[in-house]
Amino acid sequence: MSTTIDHKISTDVNAIDEIAAIPTVNDSTKPVPVSYQEDIKEIKKAVRTVLGIVAGLFVLTLLFSHKSSAPAPAATAAPAAAAPAAATTAGAPVVINLPASHSVSFPRNLTAHHLGGQEYSLTWQSMGDGYTYRIYYSNDKQMRDASEAFFRPVDGTLYRFTMNGDAKNVWMAVAPVGANQEEGLMSHPVNIGHAREG
Secondary structure, eight states: OHHHHHHHHHHHHHHHHHHHTSOOTTOTTSOOOHHHHHHHHHHHHHHHHHHHHHHHHHHHHHHHHHHTTSOOOEEEOOOGGGSOHHHHSBOOOEEEEEGGGEEEEEOOOOEEEEEETTEEEEEOOBOOTTOEEEEEEESSTTOTTOEESSSSOBSSSEEEEEOOSOGGGOEEEEEEEOTTSOBOOOOOOEEGGGOEEO
16 A cells, blocks of 8 residues: 555656746746747748738839829810811821731821810821721820720811820820721820920
């Protein structure tokens, strides 16, 4: 019976030794367990990923805000009958030959007119029956990042609009749209700031 009591006392002493070996919360001399180190690495990796996404979104915001920096002209499409006689005369379109014997045309003689105040118009030479025209604007002469000025192609060869903002920084061009809805090349752009009076 004494061996059972001795064994029980020995077991209790071992349990107390194990409890005493548990580190306390305030003990800063002990190293961080490996599992916590792995968790910290994962958290740092997640933070870097989020910061990378935020930086990417910032760059995209800068790029797209530059695209929309040209003031959009407020569009009002005029009927084809209101076009000046010089602008409605049919003329041969300029044809550009492309590889594989394709050809694409673009409107000629695009002219900007200052009608007074903030009112402007564009006129161009007709490419013949069956064509409508898509109007584009940009703050760049090469028409990089050009946007449509009107939500649909315009019938006829006259486009009237109200200019909001400084016209000298706005370039406009016209592209033909055939009966099959395929769009041709843009015309040579015109600077609205150099529009003819009248």
